[in-house]
Amino acid sequence: MAAAMTGSSLRSHQLWSLPSSRAKPTIRTSRVPRRITPRMSSSGDSSIDPLTALTRILFGRSLPPSILVGAVRSTWTSAWQVMMSQMAPSDRSGSYSRPDSPFRRRPGATQTVPDATGRFHLYVGLPCPWAHRTLIVRALKGLERAVPVSIASPSADGSWEFRETDTQRGDYSPGADKANGCRTLRQVYKLRAGGYDGRSTVPMLWDSERRNVFCNESLDIAEFFNSGMNDVAGSPSLDLSPAELREEVDRWIEIIYPNVNNGVYRCGFAQSQEAYDSAADGLFTTLDMLESHLAESRYLCGDRVTLADIFLFTTLIRFDLVYNVLFRCTKKKLVQYPNLHGYMRDIYQIPKVAETCDFNAIMDGYYKILFPLNPGGIRPAIPSGFERDSLFRPHNREVLSGRKRGTGAQ
Numbered sequence: 001m002a003a004a005m006t007g008s009s010l011r012s013h014q015l016w017s018l019p020s021s022r023a024k025p026t027i028r029t030s031r032v033p034r035r036i037t038p039r040m041s042s043s044g045d046s047s048i049d050p051l052t053a054l055t056r057i058l059f060g061r062s063l064p065p066s067i068l069v070g071a072v073r074s075t076w077t078s079a080w081q082v083m084m085s086q087m088a089p090s091d092r093s094g095s096y097s098r099p100d101s102p103f104r105r106r107p108g109a110t111q112t113v114p115d116a117t118g119r120f121h122l123y124v125g126l127p128c129p130w131a132h133r134t135l136i137v138r139a140l141k142g143l144e145r146a147v148p149v150s151i152a153s154p155s156a157d158g159s160w161e162f163r164e165t166d167t168q169r170g171d172y173s174p175g176a177d178k179a180n181g182c183r184t185l186r187q188v189y190k191l192r193a194g195g196y197d198g199r200s201t202v203p204m205l206w207d208s209e210r211r212n213v214f215c216n217e218s219l220d221i222a223e224f225f226n227s228g229m230n231d232v233a234g235s236p237s238l239d240l241s242p243a244e245l246r247e248e249v250d251r252w253i254e255i256i257y258p259n260v261n262n263g264v265y266r267c268g269f270a271q272s273q274e275a276y277d278s279a280a281d282g283l284f285t286t287l288d289m290l291e292s293h294l295a296e297s298r299y300l301c302g303d304r305v306t307l308a309d310i311f312l313f314t315t316l317i318r319f320d321l322v323y324n325v326l327f328r329c330t331k332k333k334l335v336q337y338p339n340l341h342g343y344m345r346d347i348y349q350i351p352k353v354a355e356t357c358d359f360n361a362i363m364d365g366y367y368k369i370l371f372p373l374n375p376g377g378i379r380p381a382i383p384s385g386f387e388r389d390s391l392f393r394p395h396n397r398e399v400l401s402g403r404k405r406g407t408g409a410q
């Protein structure tokens, strides 16, 4: 095919008359402006749509007058600001400030809850990077049977709902609320004694015994899954935050959270140029630092995967798919960072991790739902380097194992 695409053959009509058994090329030719003939310049075109007809009556074939552009621009900007302040609350400088999770578990998160099979139910949505953390830790710890999951879908207004009609694709299929039979996540939150009228976010861990929200902060849920349910976990000996590395893990999390995990949101949800500039600077300075660190170290804390890696991974796997484009994290693509891209593939290839990554759900969940950022709702193509095959390419990062290293997270 490549050989067939020379300049002359692209121009040739023969390209379009391939035998029907062969795949048709999707390259289109555009109509080249032709010499004007009296017929083409006539304005009596009966096939134009009503909107085009109206604008032709109002403005002829020229652009709308600047007074109209100005009026539409200020109306749209006001509407945008209202929608943004609802979707992404910001401080006075226009910087996104993520609301705190009201149901926290730290420091009790590390306490073991005995006999916990079936007591807890996890609510997640597949596009959400915070929920994704909990799904990965649940899978790696072998908690699938002990902690059943319900997968919510984003609705048009950005809240979470359960759709019975979605086809079942195993554990990670969006569908009904299996614990409480609710239609929306908001209804589940409201079931708790005392009700609730805050944000109904995922991930949320529901305590079926006490009929209450146990926790809705991903960090706490991940820590609880790591160490609080070992008597019912399939892999109790896997420790993603071992005592000897805990300080280092926490230090990495403290660097990654504001600059990368939340940093991409601070770029995408910025409501002033200054807020965006500062978020983008923090994000890319941190990515550059991580790129150098990961040249020497297989994972963030050496040869062992920790919670810090899982937390970084769920942002990296969405980077070129979403954040680079929709959130304007444009300085570099993740594929331009060879160590970070290899590191991301290393984690993606850990058994059970790839199944938790649903690229269609991720892309739809951002491009089709975050209306103020993408009013047309058009979802771009999967960028190269992020197709499933590329992510399964060998990463060769085993060679870094066993090397002496600095801790990096100072």
Ligand SMILES: N[C@@H](CCC(=O)N[C@@H](CS)C(=O)NCC(=O)O)C(=O)O
Pocket: 100, 101, 127, 128, 129, 130, 131, 158, 159, 199, 200, 201, 202, 203, 216, 217, 218, 219
């Ligand atoms: N701090 C929370 C953040 C969770 C969060 O913001 N989840 C988003 C989806 S990515 C959500 O459910 N938003 C719905 C809303 O704000 O109403 C965590 O890490 O668990």
